[in-house]
Amino acid sequence: MRPFDYQRPDTLSGAHGAARDGATFIAGGTNLIDLMKLEVMAPDTLVDISRLGLDRIEPHGDGLHVGATVTNSDLAADLRIRRDYPVLARALLAGASGQLRNKATTGGNLLQRTRCPYFYDTATPCNKRRPGSGCAAFGGEMRNHAVLGTSEHCLALHPSDMAVAMRALDATVELEGADGTRRETALDDFYRLPGDRPDRETTLSAGDLITGVILPAPFGGRQTYRKVRDRASYAFALVSVAATVRMENDLISNVALAFGGIGTRPWRDHDVEDLLTGEAPTTALFEKAGDILMKDAVLREGLEFKDTLVRRLLTATLTEMTQ
Amino acid sequence: MKTSFTVNGSPFSLDIDPRVTLLDALRDHLNLTGSKKGCDHGRCGACTVLVDGRRINACLSLAVMHDGDEITTVEGLCKDGRSPLQSAFVRHDGMQCGYCTPGQLCSATAVFREIADGWPSHVSETLDGPYALTREELAERMSGNICRCSCYPGINAAILEIAEEDAGHAEAAE
Ligand SMILES: Cc1cc2nc3c(=O)[nH]c(=O)nc-3n(C[C@H](O)[C@H](O)[C@H](O)COP(=O)(O)OP(=O)(O)OC[C@H]3O[C@@H](n4cnc5c(N)ncnc54)[C@H](O)[C@@H]3O)c2cc1C
Ligand code: SF4
Ligand code: FES
Ligand code: FES
Numbered sequence: 001m002r003p004f005d006y007q008r009p010d011t012l013s014g015a016h017g018a019a020r021d022g023a024t025f026i027a028g029g030t031n032l033i034d035l036m037k038l039e040v041m042a043p044d045t046l047v048d049i050s051r052l053g054l055d056r057i058e059p060h061g062d063g064l065h066v067g068a069t070v071t072n073s074d075l076a077a078d079l080r081i082r083r084d085y086p087v088l089a090r091a092l093l094a095g096a097s098g099q100l101r102n103k104a105t106t107g108g109n110l111l112q113r114t115r116c117p118y119f120y121d122t123a124t125p126c127n128k129r130r131p132g133s134g135c136a137a138f139g140g141e142m143r144n145h146a147v148l149g150t151s152e153h154c155l156a157l158h159p160s161d162m163a164v165a166m167r168a169l170d171a172t173v174e175l176e177g178a179d180g181t182r183r184e185t186a187l188d189d190f191y192r193l194p195g196d197r198p199d200r201e202t203t204l205s206a207g208d209l210i211t212g213v214i215l216p217a218p219f220g221g222r223q224t225y226r227k228v229r230d231r232a233s234y235a236f237a238l239v240s241v242a243a244t245v246r247m248e249n250d251l252i253s254n255v256a257l258a259f260g261g262i263g264t265r266p267w268r269d270h271d272v273e274d275l276l277t278g279e280a281p282t283t284a285l286f287e288k289a290g291d292i293l294m295k296d297a298v299l300r301e302g303l304e305f306k307d308t309l310v311r312r313l314l315t316a317t318l319t320e321m322t323q
Numbered sequence: 324m325k326t327s328f329t330v331n332g333s334p335f336s337l338d339i340d341p342r343v344t345l346l347d348a349l350r351d352h353l354n355l356t357g358s359k360k361g362c363d364h365g366r367c368g369a370c371t372v373l374v375d376g377r378r379i380n381a382c383l384s385l386a387v388m389h390d391g392d393e394i395t396t397v398e399g400l401c402k403d404g405r406s407p408l409q410s411a412f413v414r415h416d417g418m419q420c421g422y423c424t425p426g427q428l429c430s431a432t433a434v435f436r437e438i439a440d441g442w443p444s445h446v447s448e449t450l451d452g453p454y455a456l457t458r459e460e461l462a463e464r465m466s467g468n469i470c471r472c473s474c475y476p477g478i479n480a481a482i483l484e485i486a487e488e489d490a491g492h493a494e495a496a497e
Binding site: 001004005026030046048050073077082083089093094096097098102103233234 | 324340341342344363364365368371374377378379380383384385387388390430433434437440441442443444445447450451462463464465466467468
């Protein structure tokens, strides 16, 4: 690990002061410390944001405000989350391990880096790690990679389970700029596609601190998170889906679907939801939804299985939820 | 950088490079070598310790981030001789090489509290709770602790025995 300066401010303004000079925030550290050990990331200054009082879950209008340093464990265990946003509790519980969830935070989970093996291996070219150096996944092994939203420069997946559920829930990210101004960005607009700059993953500016995530009023209906992976626990998703569905008179009256494991960002396609809304649930309809979801997918060698897998997952999940 | 925390009830003050992980601080600076380094990347659970009663991977945390925290390592679980959980591990052959055992013990100790606190898991049928430590719940909740010798049958039997004893005591007390 490269040497760095460590600061632990106890006020937001203290954190911004440090960040103005180009520091990197550390929350749980479960991703950042890993990457620093490998020298994939080498910050000069670490600003520990764990003691800024951002660890509360509070009412916010008809919804909830989840502080940026609320741990994944505490969020999944919160009774309001379990009752009103079960898809989020389920997604959190499907991620990582009991130990990791006790450290992993809401903000850190949103900003965790990809699990593309070449991103972690500094001996290989990687446009995300070193812009312009190339992409070792081409000509290498593609498995843990995306089929939607990719470019010839990068096809890295966003690995978060939590962010997939939050996207289905229409969550908003609350930010504070280095000058202390607050703003909100819908999660729909938070992540960027890789294009020719895969190192730029979000619409955050330098020094922006995530202060929390806002969940809108509870959606109700049925909610579920299904994750398919290589082993039953403690593994990242091959594909996953966060689904919320409301039925009225045996028709689908409202539906939101977000996907993990297929996109370069937590994936949501409103065309899929438009097709389903107002319709009677049938297998034929769900298969058509799969066609729309995957219409722009690029199934590079090694990733073909994701096409079948995500379509089956979509059909199985909607069948179960609309019964 | 100056950092103070308590480990197993005793206060410690260290002047430490911020790069030192909690795991290395415990092992190399405080000579508490019970906590093990399996992978150093959060993947095996051998380094599991308790911070303020909750389990974490000590390899993915910096010692300086724990200023003021109360840390418990496997050495702290057996201060008064072998704990009931440790005895159960011995009885049920819950180890072969023993490298993962300190992490298993710390993790299981935290699982008992998570169950008592009504925390759900990935395999819980409902999110309402309360939860009992069934075999399936145990496998899911302990999945962050890998045993390279694959002593899972013994590990599970030991933890389940203690969980059942505790549940029995709780019922008797009611
Ligand atoms: C073995 C292993 C298995 C895992 N499995 C899964 C899994 O199955 N599913 C899953 O979703 N995740 C999984 N994870 C990833 C885990 O969820 C993330 O590491 C964790 O959520 C990151 O949160 P953190 O608080 O520790 O972030 P940190 O490591 O502290 O930070 C991550 C990044 O976010 C930035 N950051 C953090 N907080 C803020 C903020 N408030 N404002 C601005 N920037 C901020 C940091 O600068 C850093 O760049 C796994 C991790 C490991 C090691
Ligand atoms: S897919 Fe992206 S992260 Fe992976 S090697 Fe290529 S550029 Fe790097
Ligand atoms: S050494 Fe910490 S998880 Fe393996
Ligand atoms: S007993 Fe050898 S790793 Fe578990």
